[in-house]
Amino acid sequence: MHEPAPLFSSEEYRGRVSRLQDGLKTAQMDGLLLTTPADIFYVTGFLTRFWESPARPWFVLIPATGDPVAIIPAIGAALMGQGWVKDIRTWDAPDPVDDGVSLLADAIFEAIPTNGALGVPMGLETHLRMPMADYRRIVDRIKPRRIMDATAIVQRVREIKSDAEIAKIKTTCAIADRVFARVPEFASCGRPLDQVFRDFQIALLQEGADWVSYVAGGAGQDGYGDVISPATARPLAKGDILMLDTGAVRDGYFCDFDRNYSIGAPSSTVQRVQDALYSATDLALETLRPGMTAADLYNTLTNALRSAGLTPGGGRFGHGLGITLTEWPSLTAKDTTPLREGMVLTLEPGAEVSAGKFLVHEENIVLRANGPELLSKRAPKDLPRIA
Amino acid sequence: MHEPAPLFSSEEYRGRVSRLQDGLKTAQMDGLLLTTPADIFYVTGFLTRFWESPARPWFVLIPATGDPVAIIPAIGAALMGQGWVKDIRTWDAPDPVDDGVSLLADAIFEAIPTNGALGVPMGLETHLRMPMADYRRIVDRIKPRRIMDATAIVQRVREIKSDAEIAKIKTTCAIADRVFARVPEFASCGRPLDQVFRDFQIALLQEGADWVSYVAGGAGQDGYGDVISPATARPLAKGDILMLDTGAVRDGYFCDFDRNYSIGAPSSTVQRVQDALYSATDLALETLRPGMTAADLYNTLTNALRSAGLTPGGGRFGHGLGITLTEWPSLTAKDTTPLREGMVLTLEPGAEVSAGKFLVHEENIVLRANGPELLSKRAPKDLPRIA
Incomplete structure (x- = not known):
């Protein structure tokens, strides 16, 4: 009783992810990394004003096939767990030694083959909501996997409203x-x-x-x-x-x-x-x-x-x-x-x-x-x- | 009459910038690039809810000596012009061809010697509020100038409140x-x-x-x-x-x-x-x-x-x-x-x-x-x- 009603059906979210995955496949990318409040809300339904705190990074990884993985600060686990995403991995953030970097790298290793590519939105009207130093650590850590610009994939899907x-x-x-x-x-x-x-x-x-x-x-x-x-x-x-x-x-x-x-x-x-x-x-x-x-x-x-x-x-x-x-x-x-x-x-x-x-x-x-x-x-x- | 009263005196802002410049000199950096609402507000007094729109990047460059330069979308010129920062350079954003990249690069060329270093906050609790692809363009364009992590410089100054x-x-x-x-x-x-x-x-x-x-x-x-x-x-x-x-x-x-x-x-x-x-x-x-x-x-x-x-x-x-x-x-x-x-x-x-x-x-x-x-x-x- 009075459990929070989901904003959309799981089918709505699955449809969104599936359209993003179609885009990934067409562009020959093997996964998509999302870090912003809007992109993460779009695919998971995770809605909170807690984004107002710039202290912690949040990650969602969408493999070209299969379900999204949420790699998030532990404080968000209960709320994320109310939604349709089931693979939720957490750490105690902010962590000055390893603020989710190892967890994210591990998820990328699982999802993306060694010769594969990770899509990241990096074009007009985007930014990466994580520390630049940690992003560079990730880029180095996951080599020889490549990074590709996934801006168009996200924008062509998100811009068409259901x-x-x-x-x-x-x-x-x-x-x-x-x-x-x-x-x-x-x-x-x-x-x-x-x-x-x-x-x-x-x-x-x-x-x-x-x-x-x-x-x-x-x-x-x-x-x-x-x-x-x-x-x-x-x-x-x-x-x-x-x-x-x-x-x-x-x-x-x-x-x-x-x-x-x-x-x-x-x-x-x-x-x-x-x-x-x-x-x-x-x-x-x-x-x-x-x-x-x-x-x-x-x-x-x-x-x-x-x-x-x-x-x-x-x-x-x-x-x-x-x-x-x-x-x-x-x-x-x-x-x-x-x-x-x-x-x-x-x-x-x-x-x-x-x-x-x-x-x-x-x-x-x-x-x-x-x-x-x-x-x-x-x-x-x-x-x-x-x- | 009823001109907006500045939130702080110019001396307050000059003091903040001067402390950041002390940090730059100690760390042997020749300039500091700021991109987030809080960092830009801190040094310029530029306060607006317009940051809610993720469409446009905004830049403030603080040279190790001298006054800050604001490199911002034209829509913000009137508001920035009410403050103490006088060097305001604008472009019509969002621009899919060149969204402030050339303007920013030119400002860096002016402020930072060829063998110098540009500080960018990139550590824990930071992010860079600009498209990653444009950041990489800047990094390439300004070579052989180096990028250094300026997180500690900004944090040690901002954390002490006047x-x-x-x-x-x-x-x-x-x-x-x-x-x-x-x-x-x-x-x-x-x-x-x-x-x-x-x-x-x-x-x-x-x-x-x-x-x-x-x-x-x-x-x-x-x-x-x-x-x-x-x-x-x-x-x-x-x-x-x-x-x-x-x-x-x-x-x-x-x-x-x-x-x-x-x-x-x-x-x-x-x-x-x-x-x-x-x-x-x-x-x-x-x-x-x-x-x-x-x-x-x-x-x-x-x-x-x-x-x-x-x-x-x-x-x-x-x-x-x-x-x-x-x-x-x-x-x-x-x-x-x-x-x-x-x-x-x-x-x-x-x-x-x-x-x-x-x-x-x-x-x-x-x-x-x-x-x-x-x-x-x-x-x-x-x-x-x-x-």
Whole structure:
């Protein structure tokens, strides 16, 4: 009774691992080493905020055939044991003498033939969450086994979301939808922005977020200067545009979208940018189809803004979304990743209102065979006004 | 007006960098490469939740002499520009062709002579937050310059907190103190644990946390099974011991301590473990002095519990604390790091109540010349009871 319900069936996880193994075989790799919270959660269901502590490395090794092996600090054994992975090997971490290196090397010896290759994600948008000195020890220890870049294998699998995953993201988006509707309750004229940020997080928890991994935004006359700074104590003032953006989390799945509010009536300049961003997003929602690339979608958004006489700005124009706040691909001119059915993406066009002042819109979608399906509730066409 | 107030004076940051540079010179290194949120925040004051996106690498290069260079994604330029670091070089990230590699290599060429060495933290409790493939490109590109392990340099500087840092941690601890006093408001018998976790986070925000990076805990009859699992919907029941633990954040500085509550009267077994843990912490508070090692402190706590007839358990018995939830050293038998004046530490003894059931206490302290000073308000000697 009240045992933790697994987030997904064992079949879901087995399907994920099997697709990764197909990728390994095609690329002639004999195993895959995963070290990050998202990659390990993806294949095992191991979900914990304990990753916030940088003290300990965690490893999952997926052989080209057979079940994953979790090589983890002993403190995680009980939680990992609740999931479908049965081969769990532990050590008392952190260990200044041997922090899991021998255990990991032994698992690699078992899984990978002497002339074989171990895949490690090492490309764009990845990092290895373990000490570099220990990684070099592993590389030396397992020779003549080779290391190969497994970034594409992991990304091509993780980027296509199952129906069960899409349902999770939709649930998190609905939490944020409800909170964005409540923003006028706590974001009144005169209220300091840092208090608005706190109230925004409180509302997200009240509406069902397990935790709030990301909140950003800005407020300023006729637009905001940047979208990653912490809030200051400056009170909201008439003529401000307030933007709030969140990556809330429920069951390990993120939403990531923003909403804009006008404190009092927006200026005609802001109104013009608002309309153009809204129309650009509409155009993307109408025309996006599987087979287009990330750059194609970026160009759709950029060209729409340029046609409206605006200067696009504010960062990339969207990205993947799922078990981290942002996933590949990036909606930029240089990213030629094909957009495929089942991808969950953000559409995030931004434009300059004046020098150094921006407006940024954002929606979350899943790409279906016949086009995008919104996961967030479409933002209102007119900027909501706050008294 | 309402420009963001810097968290610390430029002198504070210059002092930090200067101490790191002393370390570099002693170790005969010509520069230091930093890539993680905490290390970069430490030397630049760059504080943002945007790190939650794994998409982009960020670099700070500290030459052995002179000012740091920030080599960062353009989206961070405005925020970094508010701080004391003036040499800021940006690129449009993520860039699948060259994601800051050339910019970083150029900065290394400028700072480090051909026969010189670049320090990189690569030891216990570190990782390199950039793609491994790009790191290997950098290593190749900058040859014959060598790479050396700079872990000890960074750790010996960061582990000694300035008075300004200690004041920040104390402020965050006080937020958690106020919330722990309010727990009986929302943790009543019959309330599901996952709702208690949400209410706990809400209360932390209400009391002044900027955000809540970590919440953990557990609840079970006569103790809890592990301390890193997410909360389930199981309602609190009479006879449960509830533990809540948080790493809340204010101005980038963490607290990390827990409190225990008894739903109804605790059993005599629980009472016995409670008393022993309390006395063990008291003993540590009385006897800890600079010059002892992390292992010495671990032994103090462990021996006190063993003398009381208990089985120590529940993980390491404490750790450093500051700009991440946990910092080195680790209070384990193997960690011989000297404990020095100015270190902020957690004291976190745990013991078995019965097979697989634990009780864990935790306090936050700063080590002064004459012994520990509590940063958290000492936990009540008797387990607080919740009706």
